[in-house]
Amino acid sequence: MSAAAPLRYQARPRTGAATLPKNLQIRPTVGPKPVARSRPRLVVSAQQRSTAGRFAFVVVVGGILVGGLVAVLLLHMMAAQDGFRVTALQQRLATLTDQVQEQQQVVAADSAPNALQARADALGMVPTTISAFHNKGNGHAVAVESPMYVPPPSIVTGKPATAKSGAGAAAAGNSTSSKTSKSGTTSKTGTKSKAGTTSTAGTKQSTHHPHHHTGR
């Protein structure tokens, strides 16, 4: 370290060394005595700023801010769009739910027993009755169904008469004789009729085939 060159900065003397009592201070025993030299003063030097660096900094920060703002705006737009879409879909869902319910009501009304019977009558279908059973054993049975005679609509009232299975000649026990189907014999059922009397007058509709059902 040359004593002639001025120093940029100078280390300040340690306070410790200056306050140490003289008998403890380290003094070189040999060598030349240190020369007192002038210490350069600490002064404020001019800022070494480059304008290019400053400009870039401003641009970067501004760019981040603008970019952030744009991003937030975009997110808001997307959220608003989704919000509109949600509302539109909810309205559509409500409309479709209403339509589903209305169709369900139509289905329920059409499957009601009175509606089914009216349509069956209109198609010319007739109710059936079991005319015979066949015992298959093991608790299984086969029932032979035959159509019930439905009288034509009465002329006076114009309403179609419902089929009545007159029970006047019902067979007892497990005999497989066919049952007479007569209409309008409700008033006669009080009389005691003999079992086993069969009459083919009632069982018309020979074009209909009897249906076989397997019971449990």
Add this chain to the structure above:
Amino acid sequence: MVTRTAPPPPRGAVHRPTRSAVQRRPVRRRPSARHRLEVVLFVSLIVLSLIGGRLLQLQGLDRSAYAASAQDQQLQTVTLAATRGAITDRDGNPIATSVDARDVVADPEEISDPLAIVDRLAPLLDLNAVTLLRQLSTHSQYALLTRTPVSPSVADSILAMKLPGITTPDTTRRIYPDGTLAANVIGFVNADGQGAGGLEYSYQRTLAGHSGIERYQVGANGEAIPDGRTDTTPAVPGSGLRLTLQRDIQFEAQRQITRQVKVTKSLSGTVIVMNPKNGQILALASAPTFNPNNLARANSKDLGDPAVSVPFEPGSVNKVITMSAGLEDGLVTPDSHFVIPDSYRVAGTPFHDAEIHGTEHLTLTGILAESSNIGAIKVAQRLGPQRFDYYLHAYGFGKPTGVGLPAESGGLLPPRSQWSGTTLATLSFGQGIDVTAMQVASVYSTIADDGIRVNPNIVEGTVDPDHHYVPAPAPSRHRVISVQVATELRNMLEAVTSNEGTAPAARIAGYRVAGKTGTANRYNGHGGYSGAGYTATFVGMVPADNPQLVCEVVLDRPLHNHYGGAVAAPIFHDVMSFALRTLKIPPTFTKPPKAQLKW
């Protein structure tokens, strides 16, 4: 390196530029950080003072005005209606459901041209134009235009017309898609959607659910603030009911009884079909009935369920209790011999059978098959009042069955302490006691189930809003008579449908049928039985040796022909045949026992 700083002025020297040497330069104070800070501070002080001043103005000066307008900003409370539970039959077919509908509401104060609105709405909603015009011309803010809510599609078409002052708020409507099916059982709802009759009434709490509440902020003009605070407690929908009814059997029973009531010109009629093994009611039909979709046209007399609410004197169907009591107590057997005169005196009062006859020799089976009143009296006399009263109570008379329908009557069973000398006699053949059709069906169901009385029930279970099915608690059951006595009784009852019995019309081809007729005198309302007509009944069970179904038919005051075997037994035959086929119950292919009626 040489620094560019100006050399400091020498100490001690005063820097005083002379006027001549140096031009007076303006002091240029470079913007230091401290200066910028001061400027910002100054600006923000100005802004804050503005805000402070505004605060003073709002809170201090204009305070009362804003407090008043804040009163208008209240929380509006709206009730969220709960969907009512549906009522279905045992297969899940809906009999009563709630659907979304809309009311049509007008704000007459906003309507300047009511005639134009009447022009468009009256034909669409099928409303009286004059009434509608009057409704729209009042000085009110609310007028409900539709009595029954309209479907959403109709409401949307009304909204599309953009009529001023017309809105269509949401509501629900109760519909009964099957019309009159089981109407007496299901009941109906009133204008508020609350159950007012039938199961809709007795299960109101289960079906109704809990309504919710929505609170939202409204502005001064009454409009909801879009981003305002909302508190919502959602509504809890009601649970649905699954009934034990079978829709097809119910329909057939209703069809048959309606026709027979009309043909016989009866006051009313009832059919009950039940499963004796578990007490489930498969059909409970009454005539006349009503359509719950159209209550305005219903006759208020027809809104109840006579099967549980209207007791009657059962007549001869009660003889089965007399017989079963005698058999169970070991006092008689099915072949016990009895001498039946034409007239029999009890406590000075003569009793007769339905038909005049000479002295007959009948077995116990013969008494039941020919429905002899005197025979029943003789058996009851062997039994004694105490035991007879015990069996009447054991079979469930004197108290309601608790089947689940509202307004159920327990009938009228005179307490034993009030019995006169002839009470035992009249009770033995079913007069002097009032019972409901449900109670009678339960008696025969007990005999059908080998002596165990299972309480009748009509609700199989409930379906909670999450579509989980929860079965109803099992019905109570207790033994009334032994298996052997029940079997003997069924054999005796099978003789009723023989040619010598009172109901050969009840026979069903292929099956063994056991049952009992009843032709009871009706009380005329003033001390006697004359002139009031009869109650015709028939109760039967099929197949007789292992009954799967019990069916009861009651006709209240049929005219012309009033015998149970004549007017009730054929309906039993038709309904029971249909039920057996619907449920695919096969015959037992066994031979009926040879019944000895006379000795």
